[in-house]
Amino acid sequence: MAEPVSEQDQEFSELLGFLQDQKPEVQRAAAEGVLDHSENRAFVEYCRRHPRAAARPLLRLAERAEADAQAGEVAEKVVSQSAAGSENQKARLARDNALNTMEAGAAALKALVNLSAIPQVTEELVSLNAPKRITEALRSGWLEGRAGLAHWHAMILANITIGKVGQQALCVEDGMLRFLMAAYVTKPRPKARDGYNDPLFCLGKVLGNVCVLPEGRKIVAGEQGTGSISALIADLSERGRRADMMNALRNLCLDTACHEKIVSTDMFARMACFLYPFEKAEVGRRAELPEAVRALLETEGSTLTGDVAVRTAAVATIIGLNGSLEGREYLRGFGCQEVLRAWTVEETDSFILAGLGVGLAAMTAAMKRPAAAAAVADSKVSKKAKATGGSSSVASAIAQQCKDVAASLKTAEGYPSHVLAMLGDNVQHCLGVVKEERHSFQEQVIAMVGEVLGSVQNGIDGKIQAAETKVGEADSEKANRAAAAEGAAALVETRTASSEAATTELALAAGELKAALEALKVAEQEQKTGDAELVAAGAKKERYEAAMVTFSQIKEGTMEAKASAKALADLGKLGKDLAFDTALLTSLPAALSKEPAARGNFDQLVITQIESELQKHVATVTGILEAGAPEREVRAAKVTAAKSVADVAAVRETACKDALKDAQAAQKEAEKTQTAAIKAVKLFGSEMKQ
Structure with a gap:
């Protein structure tokens, strides 16, 4: 069975319902009424319990407020240009409707600024796609040269994006956030309005809020170029x-x-x-x-x-x-x-x-620099041509020489292997033939063999020259390698020291973080212990004040009979808990069950004394709360301060971990360089022998 709706809740429900009335003047009165109530604790509590009832109609009025403002200006102009008569009457009626609609939208915007600070209302606004709708309303007015209500739009977006849900909603479409960035940095800026020198000031809070999310940072930073970031940086001045x-x-x-x-x-x-x-x-x-x-x-x-x-x-x-x-x-x-x-x-x-x-x-901390690797060139082994001993016959000597030529051809570089094989196979058939008897084709083969052998000789000469140069530079190369090894050793020593220093810093940072967390734990425990009495007093105060509201409703005869019976039982239990006079408690149900006009002097006495006792207990717990408030604030401040110290210590520890990681990586790179340099020194002798 549904709980009975209080008279006040019914009033609030009807007020919000009038926002959807067809008559502009009713909408205006309702919107202005909601604005007046938007800082009322009871109304705020109602909106917290019924967020959709408030968010939906207010958003509908708010998103068209800028356009309604322009319509009002146009209607005013039409009236001023109309002659007296029926046409002028129609124009005046249209103007009044437009002005009422405009004022309704403006009041709805201002009310939403206040109510969007309620988490439940914010969530409801996000579910109604408010970030996009408010941004579109702002953009439409902007493109048409209207920004009279831009500051209220910006405030609503700032409230909505305080939470993660609102931040995510604004990052769904890149275009929305990019427009807000552009509007924020564009000059000249909108004129001061309603006491706000910078009407778009709150868009800066929106940008800061969405940058909490990776997707928000990606949009703000921009896929290409740094124009958007540079524009924000310019506003630091x-x-x-x-x-x-x-x-x-x-x-x-x-x-x-x-x-x-x-x-x-x-x-x-x-x-x-x-x-x-x-x-x-x-x-x-x-x-x-x-x-x-x-x-x-x-x-x-x-x-x-x-x-x-x-x-x-x-x-x-x-x-x-x-x-x-x-x-x-x-x-x-x-x-x-x-x-x-x-x-x-x-x-x-x-x-x-x-x-x-x-x-x-x-x-x-030491920077990570690229290592200088030693470049070691491999020397090539020159091959000697095979010599043959003397032969007893000219033919055998020529045959051997042809074999030597064919073997030399195989050492040539820069020629396909099958070409060298073809020339080698035909050396005997060409050079082994007496010159006078050679065919022109054989001469061509011999010419090609000579060309290849010339390249072989040039290669040998080049290797000899390179070897001679290498020997000539041996002392310099040896000294260079030794110096490189010494430099690498010094670099390893430096970077090892940096790693050790970073390790020490990390240990200190870890100790600071541990101490900060322990201090935070102590502060929180002190707060919990110190606030215990005040928390209990606060609960009592709520109970006593609720009892007074119930007592007043029964006293005035505004509570239904069924609800009144239960409420009287609850009051009796509270009276026993507070040690009220037994006679008073016994007489109370009879006194309150009578109509106010039918109560006698005794009934009034019972009611007055019970009411006085309740007020006395409310005053007592109120005094406890007020007396303990300063110390309670001190304890809360200690917790806040301790948490800030812990947060800073955590950041420091993270930075020290990163610094140590970089230092160790730099040390490892230096050690690799040193290993290569030492190896180069050891290989120097064997390389010179090749």
Whole structure:
């Protein structure tokens, strides 16, 4: 059986229902009523329990608010141009309807700004495809030159994208997010409106929110080029937008997949403008900055910002870039070490100082450089022509010489093997014939043999020359190989030291993280223990206040009889728990069961005393809560602070792990280079003998 609907819930339901009325004036009154209620606790609670009842009609009005505003302007113009008479009356009616519709849409937008902060309403808006519908409404007005309500659209999108569901919804279509980016960075910007100097300010929060997701970062970073990132970086010069832009850039830099795009920009130079205390830095220290960066800081001026949120995001950005080799090289190229040094001197926040320590440690770690492999050329073994002993007959001598020629042909290089075989097989048939008796074809074969033998001789001469050169350069080559071996040994020593230092840093970071987690655990336990009494008092207060509401409804006679019987039983149980006077509790059901007009003096006395007792207990627990509130806030602040320390320590440990991994890889590469260099030294003697 469905629970009875309270009178207040019924009122809220009817108010939201009027948003869908056909009459524009009714819609307007309802929308303005919802706006007035959107900060009312009871109405907010109703919307939390019935999110669709609020989200659906408000979204319908809100998405056409910009178009309705234009229609109202057109209708006003028509009235001003109409002559008196029936036509003017019609124009006035149309104008009034258009203005009512416009005001209804504007009020619905503002109400959605407040209500979209409720998680249940946000989820319902996402299910209704609100991210796309609101973006399309904003884009339609933008393309038509209207941006009068853009700031409300931006606020709604900022609220919707706080959660993962909203972020994912906005990343479904690249075009939506790209339009919002373009609208955010496009100049000139919309004029100030409703007290907002930068109407599209909240789109920066939207971009920061969606960059939490990999798909969001992929869209913002862009598949090609760095135009979108550069446009966001340009907004770092505006203080009002700086915090949101730093949050977006922080999320990009914590993703090494985005580093390729980041390092193609001047982001860090722009960050240095509000991180580097230029005037406080020594002149000699300033000179360590790259010339282009120094010139930028001198031209635009630079000082350490007082915005803790900006500095916190900036240090996380630097730690993120240190997660890749290209990121560290990029930071070094922009003088990051000097910026961090000067920043550390001025920094007062302990959490940021810890992050700066992580960044500096990563910056000073050994870079991974390509190894110089020793190139060893293989010498070729020259072959000697076979000599034959004297023969007793000329014929046998010629035959042997022909065999020698054929054998030499086989050593020729650069000729197909079957061609050399053909020439070798025909040497005896050509050179073995007396010159005067040779055919012209035989002469051609002999000429080809001579050409091949000439190439063989040239090859032999070349090898002899190469061998002579090799011998002549032996001392130099030996010295070079020895020097290479010494250099490789020194590099191994350096990189081994870097690995050991990185190991030590990781151990320290791990210890810091362990201590931070233990401190967080202690703070949370202290909070739980310290808040126990206040939690109990809060539960009691809710129970007492609910009892007072029930008591008031029974007292006024507005509660149904069936519900009243159960409520009286609950009040009796509460009275026993609170040790109310037994006589009062006994008399209470009879007094409350009477109609208000029929109650006598005794009935009124019973009701008044019970009501007084309830108020007294509410006041007691309220006093407990108010007295304990300051200490409760202190305990909550301790937990927050301890969690921040733990988060920074976790980031530092991750950075130290990456630094150790890079250092060990660099050490391994150096050891491979050393092994090759030592081998080259050992092979030198045997190579010279070849």
